[in-house]
Amino acid sequence: MVLTKDKAASVAATDEPAKKKSKFSEEEDNSDLESLQSALLGQCLCPIPESVIRRPFQGLKILRHEDAQGYCATTIANWSRDRTLLFVSAVQLLCEESIKQNSRGLVCSKISDICEALVRNRYGLVEYLIELSAHSDRFVSFASGRALSSFFIASRSHVDPRWLERLAENSLSTTHPQKMSFSLDVMKRITEWKDSEEHPLDERDHLPPASCHLLSVSDAELDSSQIKCLCVKALEAKWPAIVEKFDRLLATTPTRDDSTVVTFLGLWEAIISVKANLSIVDTKPFYVHLANFVALLSSRISPIVWKHMLDLFNEVLCYGSTLALQDMLAEEPCSLAHLIVRSVKDWRLLEAIPFRGGSGKFGGGSGDGDKPLLKKAVLLVLKSVAVTVKETRCESSSDSSSSVSSEGEDADDDMAVIERSIREVLRQLDSCVKTLLPFHPETPLAQWVVQLFSDQDDALVEGMVCCLDVTIGLSHRENASQDLKKVLSPAVSLAQFLRTVSYGDDVLLDLLVSNETCFLLYLLRVLKYMRKNWPEFVSACSNELGDIMGVFSRLRLAIERLIARSLFPYNISPVLRLLEKCEQLYDGANP
Structure with missing residues (x-):
């Protein structure tokens, strides 16, 4: 009443x-x-x-x-x-x-x-x-x-x-x-x-x-x-009305109530997250409006909102935990990856990062800058590049199995175009990071990625997987860029990673047993890469090869001891076989 x-x-x-x-x-x-x-x-x-x-x-x-x-x-x-x-x-x-x-x-x-x-x-x-x-x-x-x-x-x-x-x-x-x-x-x-x-x-x-x-x-x-x-x-x-409401809110003027925007972005990320254990059918409607929000990333948006938007995009491109394992990628993450690549290459997205809180190129403030924000942006670019290469390679593999040879040639041409775009994106990423952080100008991306994420295991391993997969995805082309191979060198990443963990096989064992990173995936793929590209790997590692193989030998022995006591939590046989084959290659070269 x-x-x-x-x-x-x-x-x-x-x-x-x-x-x-x-x-x-x-x-x-x-x-x-x-x-x-x-x-x-x-x-x-x-x-x-x-x-x-x-x-x-x-x-x-x-x-x-x-x-x-x-x-x-x-x-x-x-x-x-x-x-x-x-x-x-x-x-x-x-x-x-x-x-x-x-x-x-x-x-x-x-x-x-x-x-x-x-x-x-x-x-x-x-x-x-x-x-x-x-x-x-x-x-x-x-x-x-x-x-x-x-x-x-x-x-x-x-x-x-x-x-x-x-x-x-x-x-x-x-x-x-x-x-x-x-x-x-x-x-x-x-x-x-x-x-x-x-x-x-x-x-x-x-x-x-x-x-x-x-x-x-x-x-x-x-x-x-x-x-x-x-x-x-x-x-x-x-959801469409809610998204439109926040789209308008962020597009007009900087909002005074960032907390509400952050809550909205956190909800969006939680729905899409693989950790929520929701079905693909349930979450599919929540991927539709992502592109609008990529366009909103500008110097006008506050650093805290930037971070949460990057978290949302990084969750969509869950490369190490999901996308890297799939034979065919869904349209939604691929579309987002393409848009990120284009935004970096053509629209200078990285220059809008409010690294020091101000507007303009990297922010105009003073101080050490917002390193966590930069790390989220770097990981997003690496995952976007990896997804783009994986999608193109999947399409190329599908076309090459076709009886029409011209389709395979078209796919190779597509990969060449993708390669040029990726080279420019990684050049801009390298320039951005070296402008904001005290890395030596000659430090390759494959090395500073490990140094940048050395205090964040999940992002570190996922970043290394991305670099490795891009290298593998592009190397099958006869005219593949040698510059990209040097920039993303898996041997350089591995060597820097093992230096970072002080060549501790116990650290590698902990990462293998833990489910908090995709280290098993990384180790399997890097060992396969070593086996298939042994001369190239030896050349890239130079004086550190003995230390690297020493770590792998100790790791193999530690795994075998756990298996003998039935203490290893899953079937680790594929890793053991690869470790043994790489050791055989090393022993053969060093009798």
Whole structure:
């Protein structure tokens, strides 16, 4: 219903005598919430009376009414800031404890019961938390968003799609920009959530008391993929409008609220990320508008927005983890790679990097500059070049198997054109990096890439894979550029990498066992390259060949020891065979 001014005055007058009672009631409710939080920290609600557990939630439906826009108001206006934050934090703690216990397969029965009531929206909790998105205190709004995302993750498949649709609608709000940021952040946290097993030490040290009545849960209740899919589906219908909104926002004038833009870009990256484990069908609609945002990369955009846009593009071009392993590449990453290559070559994209925060070529400020920003840009260019070469080579291979020889010749001509473009792109990249960082002018790109990323294992290995794959992709041509081979020399990269890790075979073994980098892929391909191009490799390594082969020999022995004890986590036989063949080549040349 709609409250007129007279009715509102009447309600206020009749409510006046209840103020003292309301204050007492709030103190009582606060006490209940504090008891609830204390019990949750002990991971069990069994000792708490049912009335105490449910009382804070039962008050949510008191004094509800709808305004002219159908906006639902609750007792929020009568709650103090401390009361609101206490309630919201209790909700978040409850949901996070439920998530943790579900992952173990055993849940406190009272935690399960109250979560079930909240999931069924028996108390209108979802509407209440969404209302707080427009709260005048931004910290209250922030805390409510954290609680709401934890609630959705704890609810999983029981979430009402209409709640997510309302969030998606809020992300287009023009009257309440705070609602937009709130909704995007909640959906981002849901999408990037990872179901992970608890650390054994946490499980041992943090278990419910023996007196707790525990319920077992099935594996089906532990998977968050359903809530992620519901979230993405809710966004899909609104996505073109959301993208257009931020496109206009960034294209007109520099936005004062970079945080909202960053949240939007973070959500976009989370949806596309392979870590989200979403299907290709679910994520395909979110690739459509990427090209517009490449055009927005200019000196007018702040460094923080630059970084997040580069993160988004780098996630699309997930070369080491996905694209390098595929026989045929999808159209979307290839289109983005072509656009990046063209932007660097023809539109001087690298000159717009706000390296020192200012505008113009590399920024006009002072200081050491933004090295993390430069590293993201370098990796994006390397991945764009690698994807472009891989796509052209795949098409060339397909054409060469055709009975029509002219098609193969056309593909070779295409590769020659690509090669010229790549040579110019890498020249500009080399010039940019050497202008901004103190590398010697004669340092080849293959060497400074390793030095640049020496403190970032994942980017370092992916950068080396890109250089290696571009070299391999272009070397099959009879008239391949010798200059590019020198610029991207796999032998130079490998030698610099092994110097960087002090020739430690234990470091290589750690990288092989870890799943945080694509080092297995790199090692397989660089060993194959060594075997096929042994004289060239020996010439490029010169005096360091003995040190390199010494590392590989020790690595082989370490792998064999682990295999003998059944401790290696996967089949490493292909690497072992290649290590042995390279050692044989070395021993044959050095009897």
